[in-house]
Amino acid sequence: MVEKVSVIGLGKLGASMVAAIASRGFEVIGVDIHQKTVDAVNEGREPVQETDLKKYLSENKKRIRATLSHEEAVLNSDISFVIVPTPSDEKGSFSLQYAAWAFKEIGKALAKKDGYHIVILTSTVLPGATRFGLLPILEKESGKKCGKGFGLCYSPEFIALGSIIRDFLNPDFTLCGEFDERCGKELEYFYSKVMFGNPPCKRMSLENAELTKISVNTFVTTKITFANMLADLCERIPGGDVDVVTDALGTDSRIGRKYLTGALGYGGPCFPRDNVALSYMARTLNSCADIAETTDRVNRAMAETITNKLRPVIKQGQTVAILGLSYKPSSHVVEESQGIYLAKTLSEAGARVVAYDPLANESAEAELKGKIVILDSAEKCLEQADVVLITTADTEFKQLKSDDFVADGKKTIVYDFWRILKDKLSNKENISYHPIGCSDNNELQANFLTELWGKETNNLSKAESL
Template sequence: MKVAVVGLGKLGAVMAAVLADRGHTVAGADANPQVVARINQGQAPVSEPGLADLVARNRGRLAATVDTEKAATGAEVIFIVTPTPLAPDGTFSMDFVLSAGRAIGRSLRRSQGFPVVVLTSTVMPGATGGQLLPLLESVSGKRCGLDFGLCYNPEFIALGSVIRDFLNPDLILIGESDPRSGQILEDLYHSLCANRPAVARMNFVNAELTKLCVNTFVTTKISYANMLAEVCERLPGADVGVVTQALGLDSRIGGKYLQGALGYGGPCFPRDNLAFAAMARGLGVDPALAEATDRINRRQAPRVCRLVLGLLPPGGAVGILGLAYKPDTNVIEESQGILLAQGLVDAGARVLAYDPAAMEPASKVLDGRIRLCSTLEECAASADVVVIATPWREFRALKPEHLKAGSGPPVVVDCWRILPRERFEGLVAYVTLGWGLGVAEAVSVSAATGT
């Protein structure tokens, strides 16, 4: 099949490469000439595990251009994966989508057959049918459902595992202008997916709403677990890890994303929650749950900041392990590790940090305010309190001998409970979030040793 992908960023580049890898001929388009050049040189334009290999080995079937109209001309399916940044009113901006839509509309004027335009970007409910569809019709002079098709088809991927998530989705969600368009897209997915995902086909607005609901429901779960962690910390003997593990065994609840730890971040969760709340408010519905989810999330980094400051000896240094918003990505947008670093520096603490992938973007944001280390060992050896802010797999290797030797035992704050507690027993003050006795014990250890 001839496929076009417009917007070759964190999501679109992977989609284009995977489509090419599955044998489709892919014309990519991006407004950024550097992105286009990288693709045409067989290089990944963004950092994502597995993408470099995929782009390199599919050079023959994947080409890119800055000319969206050209890329879309002759394509049977045209994906739009351009950014939809949050506008000041809390809703997603359609500016980039509509700019791509105008160029695609021009390509449709000369199109043969029944090309299907697929909007993948996250948009507000009503945007596909209310804005993109009329634009495509007016620019092309053709009729949606007769001369071309239109689908809204968001992806449920996480950065760091985009290829796996794209190939093994739980759900293919399709909002369709007409059954023929939806079927063409469904058939394309059957040619791609390594699993047999559920397919849900519906009208545009239900699909747009479902996309927002998935992310806002997951963030509600995260904030619930984090609120529970705060409760556990004040309840002697309580351990949020034990409670959430048991809760997750109830099939009505499920264990995924139910872990008292630091808050959520990244390019999707925080803003999808805000957009959902803005939509509800606009419709006259009090978005109390979405607002509470966001409020609980915003207090996590300050909460851990206070905890760390309480454990820090005078003049001591904090070592933050993890600045990316999650493991396996270099993205730091709304990252809890960054928020924590900024909060600690603002409070006057000396801060060091290490991340396996995000040092470069982090250095731009933190702007010389903290010392960036080249290894986990360097960071741990110079810090009086070490905080694991992102649960990178390699941080599991942290051992007591990596930690600073000083007058008192060093402190490890393991926000994600990735370390075996027993490894640190008697040697280090080991603290986790949501652990009733942990904080008090660690503080008393520090106090007893005069640190």
């Protein structure tokens, strides 16, 4: 039975897992290759920024310690979760470089251990990587056979940055790819002690679990992209309103409401790379992942499409303000963020771009390297803006008032991708408000449809007269 736990890799997910597992009464040893990360965890400080991490680490300090030694961790625990980076490589696959190094160190420690030990790979990998890429390293370094001296599972978590601890402790289900029944059973039992609400544990082979993990993210991004397609269609039909359509659509239990809000594309460290990796895997296996490839292509084209829409405005040398540079509200992460992509494409198209984000200004500055002007408040951006793009549904932006947009009585064009200011900015003097996913020229669209369907009914009356 698992009593002591080790976690190899104390980054965003690993450090959060240490804190969450310790909060459920287990003793946890964390391992990292960086001394300052180890020191931070030992002192009850958070090594990375994540919601509630500091609180959980300090509250459970007596059950947590960290070390640079994989051996110390393996010899003093029953189970080791490996949660090191698996960065995308130039082929679109996930590199096993860090995981291989961690497995080598764990294997060496297993050689010195008498009892049974379970190794759990939590990092995101593609089908076959655990059994055919990493398991041989453990067997070679330990001199033991998997299933006898040690067990091996692939068990990723389904968490989002900003809510890792909450998501980890309250999952919809746990996923357990198992080398054999013994280690799978033990992991299922361990999760039943750690997770709240007794979530179902889906146990399966290592390869099926690897495919399930990557499928979750690619399915969700397909859903997001589908809603974005509906938003574009709604802009082209009289009275079109994507929220009305997706609200009804999501009520169908086969579809569901989550991630079905037509707006901007998805971003962040996981979603975009998972579609690319699934496409790579499918091509390599002589299968095809057209859906994943199309989702990725459509999502990556969004900033360019929006920039093209704004070209007439840019030509007049006007200033565009972007409110929201992180990939989602209340985040400092700008990786693959649509706000950043828009800032780049608009400035490359010749616009003067100013921008603001409540948390991500600093990381955006590093990413954009002076290409645009980053200001320290939304109000300062609005003072200078002819066109405003609201790219995240941040609470701070929701609080803006119509007066904030019309400084000095000038006329401002506002594109609101999440429709957060629809009630405040619609039909306001000097504001040309465009809620994305809603039609804003009913007459023009009605004329178009009259012509389209009029032709059909004219043909029908001709047919009747024959």
